Amino acid sequence: xxxxxxxxxxxxDSGVGGLTxxxxxxxxxxxxxxxxxxxxxxxxxxxxxxxxxxRYSIENTKFLISKGATIIVxxxxxxxxxAPEKLRNMFNIPVFEVISPAVELVVKITTKGRIGxxxxxxxxxxxxxxxxxxNYNKDFKVIGQPCPLLVPLVEEGWLKARxxxxxxxxxxxxxxxxxxxxxxxxxxxxxxxxxIIQQKIGKRVKVIDSSSEVAKKVKTYLKLxxxxxxxxxxxxxxxxxxxISSVTKEIAIRFLGQKISIKKAISAL
Amino acid sequence: xxxxxxxxxxxxDSGVGGLTxxxxxxxxxxxxxxxxxxxxxxxxxxxxxxxxxxRYSIENTKFLISKGATIIVxxxxxxxxxAPEKLRNMFNIPVFEVISPAVELVVKITTKGRIGxxxxxxxxxxxxxxxxxxNYNKDFKVIGQPCPLLVPLVEEGWLKARxxxxxxxxxxxxxxxxxxxxxxxxxxxxxxxxxIIQQKIGKRVKVIDSSSEVAKKVKTYLKLxxxxxxxxxxxxxxxxxxxISSVTKEIAIRFLGQKISIKKAISAL
Numbered sequence: 001x002x003x004x005x006x007x008x009x010x011x012x013d014s015g016v017g018g019l020t021x022x023x024x025x026x027x028x029x030x031x032x033x034x035x036x037x038x039x040x041x042x043x044x045x046x047x048x049x050x051x052x053x054x055r056y057s058i059e060n061t062k063f064l065i066s067k068g069a070t071i072i073v074x075x076x077x078x079x080x081x082x083a084p085e086k087l088r089n090m091f092n093i094p095v096f097e098v099i100s101p102a103v104e105l106v107v108k109i110t111t112k113g114r115i116g117x118x119x120x121x122x123x124x125x126x127x128x129x130x131x132x133x134x135n136y137n138k139d140f141k142v143i144g145q146p147c148p149l150l151v152p153l154v155e156e157g158w159l160k161a162r163x164x165x166x167x168x169x170x171x172x173x174x175x176x177x178x179x180x181x182x183x184x185x186x187x188x189x190x191x192x193x194x195x196i197i198q199q200k201i202g203k204r205v206k207v208i209d210s211s212s213e214v215a216k217k218v219k220t221y222l223k224l225x226x227x228x229x230x231x232x233x234x235x236x237x238x239x240x241x242x243x244i245s246s247v248t249k250e251i252a253i254r255f256l257g258q259k260i261s262i263k264k265a266i267s268a269l
Numbered sequence: 270x271x272x273x274x275x276x277x278x279x280x281x282d283s284g285v286g287g288l289t290x291x292x293x294x295x296x297x298x299x300x301x302x303x304x305x306x307x308x309x310x311x312x313x314x315x316x317x318x319x320x321x322x323x324r325y326s327i328e329n330t331k332f333l334i335s336k337g338a339t340i341i342v343x344x345x346x347x348x349x350x351x352a353p354e355k356l357r358n359m360f361n362i363p364v365f366e367v368i369s370p371a372v373e374l375v376v377k378i379t380t381k382g383r384i385g386x387x388x389x390x391x392x393x394x395x396x397x398x399x400x401x402x403x404n405y406n407k408d409f410k411v412i413g414q415p416c417p418l419l420v421p422l423v424e425e426g427w428l429k430a431r432x433x434x435x436x437x438x439x440x441x442x443x444x445x446x447x448x449x450x451x452x453x454x455x456x457x458x459x460x461x462x463x464x465i466i467q468q469k470i471g472k473r474v475k476v477i478d479s480s481s482e483v484a485k486k487v488k489t490y491l492k493l494x495x496x497x498x499x500x501x502x503x504x505x506x507x508x509x510x511x512x513i514s515s516v517t518k519e520i521a522i523r524f525l526g527q528k529i530s531i532k533k534a535i536s537a538l
Binding site: 052122163245 | 421431
């Protein structure tokens with residue numbers, strides 16, 4: 001067994017949403033030191049163009065590497081759809097993203113080949129899920145639905161509000177009419193609304209949470225590469241945000257389910 | 270009469286919301302050439318801290334000056350609450366903002382001295398309207414209400430949706446209970462929801478739109494300083510956004526009520 005303490009998992013997201021991925025990593029790989037960078041000064045990415053998102057992703061990765069990251073997890077769907085390949089070539093480092101793990105699962109478990117995907121406008125318009133699913137099977141029907149209001153509703157903490165339920169129902173109606181059998185939550189904010197989403201789409205539809213799937217992938221990679229962390233001491237995690245307001249901290253706690261100490265840092269070096 | 274063609278009005282906002290101010294400027298000062306910069310790559314500012322907003326405002330002003338602006342209008346409430354004084358000192362140029370014109374009007378027309386203000390979380394938490402209103406009269410009661418969901422609802426184009434009406438009513442309920450007599454729309458996106466807001470707050474409450482008030486201020490300034498524009502030819506306006514997505518253009522047209530040609534530019538020089 002090769003105990004390698006020099007490894008750290010760097011996670012970046014456009015804001016605090018990626019903390020749902022951190023939560024899964026902490027739960028599945030409790031001994032790994034994590035470095036999180038949330039680009040709250042430039043959040044959200046979902047409404048921005050691919051060039052801008054790529055530029056931000058490169059800057060964020062540079063920042064995480066400068067803080068000691070040896071493995072990168074892109075915990076943002078908008079960035080996952082444009083950046084990973086470029087980041088791998090540029091930095092020669094393992095880069096995980098939140099799209100392919102969900103795709104690999106969905107193609108296995110779909111029964112009728114009717115797959116729904118919800119996400120920000122950028123994620124849905126990129127048709128990235130559709131393209132990746134069609135690499136497995138061109139006959140699968142992929143129905144995308146942009147849900148731009150869900151991120152602000154989550155960040156507002158309106159997790160059980162009547163308005164949130166109405167808006168979720170409105171967004172899911174076309175997917176229900178299309179009789180999907182599986183639904184991918186294509187945005188890191190959505191796991192916080194998983195119960196309402198499951199309720200509105202119906203219990204026969206299998207809802208897939210990317211956060212949990214990407215954490216499984218990272219765990220498998222560590223095992224295959226014999227990377228084991230020292231579990232005698234609690235790992236030191238680092239949390240950075242590019243902007244910290246009174247609300248951000250509150251939201252971070254809501255996402256992670258525990259208090260953390262956050263430092264301010266600007267990714268553009 | 271002094272025809273001075275070298276003057277241009279530079280307007281910046283965190284995104285496309287400031288186009289409601291441009292619309293008012295075009296209508297009240299039709300001969301003035303305008304330069305608009307919408308920082309869509311880093312939008313929204315309303316959820317970010319004062320340091321970050323100030324840094325962005327300085328970069329945006331530099332950009333507008335580099336394009337020929339001789340007068341600056343800060344068409345963003347979050348930036349108006351932290352940046353104008355610093356920008357005036359730094360660039361030695363007239364800087365208008367969207368807060369004081371609304372304040373000057375409200376202190377004149379309030380009948381019971383019970384003033385409501387709605388805006389983003391940053392604007393409301395800064396208590397800037399309250400401080401400025403208290404400079405006129407310390408007895409006026411100012412009741413602030415953050416309405417963070419209204420910006421994404423407007424940008425989604427849900428201007429008449431049932432959910433929007435419910436959310437507006439929910440946000441305005443505390444102000445109604447406090448029996449306000451005047452209501453300041455403290456965010457450039459809100460004029461697009463003015464009808465719903467007026468309906469939900471009740472017709473006895475006078476609703477004040479900052480966009481229209483700041484345009485009046487600029488007009489008066491031009492008159493006092495004898496700045497007259499050549500009205501033989503149509504003025505050349507310039508529109509820049511730091512990120513252009515398929516949605517941004519659509520939203521820009523909705524705000525301005527007319528088609529414009531937009532260029533991409535990054536403010537950080």
